Amino acid sequence: MMKTQRKVLVALTLMTAGLLSACSPEDGSSAVKTVTATVSAAPTSAEESRPAPTASPAGAAPTSEAPTVSFSMPNEVGKGLQEAQDDVQAKSGNPLFVTGSDDATGAGRAQVLDRNWKVCSQSVAPGTAINEDTRISFGAVKLTENCPS
Incomplete structure (x- = not known):
């Protein structure tokens, strides 16, 4: 498993554990716990780098629908x-x-x-x-x- 994937997996596991514990407080109270996680993963090689999406040409209407088959x-x-x-x-x-x-x-x-x-x-x-x-x-x-x- 690549280093970046491992970091994301660990972050997701921690987030899931935090959410589960927030759903069922052990002391019976109705307190809500907030779990915040930040995942930032930089590509480790040039192969993983992907260009950012480009903006639509000026005057072009954005399309949100997939082409019809x-x-x-x-x-x-x-x-x-x-x-x-x-x-x-x-x-x-x-x-x-x-x-x-x-x-x-x-x-x-x-x-x-x-x-x-x-x-x-x-x-x-x-x-x-x-x-x-x-x-x-x-x-x-x-x-x-x-x-x-």
């Missing part, structure tokens, strides 16, 4: 439900991209094991440009069943 919705009808979900995640470049599903027969069954279901319909048409805020839902039936017409 956009992709074309693939055709998932006929694929396994798990495969369709994996495909949307891969195409979106976001492993946390969430899709929904429901029982296409209308029986209200839950898709507990997605690998046992196949996609009959999708709420977003293939080729539609979508982003991470788009809600996608698949209508599915068990692998041994036919899709409703």
Whole structure:
């Protein structure tokens, strides 16, 4: 462990111990203890040095939003439900991209094991440009069943 990391770890440990003792005074009083810690760690080598962030150019508005990921919705009808979900995640470049599903027969069954279901319909048409805020839902039936017409 590097010297700087060790200092930070020790400081965090001391801060945690201080906070825990402040939460539960042993004498039963309601006194609050204040714990203050200062951590300053200078880089130990040129490799650890990082340039400071630069200011925005004059007149440029600061941006606080991350860029929006956009992709074309693939055709998932006929694929396994798990495969369709994996495909949307891969195409979106976001492993946390969430899709929904429901029982296409209308029986209200839950898709507990997605690998046992196949996609009959999708709420977003293939080729539609979508982003991470788009809600996608698949209508599915068990692998041994036919899709409703």
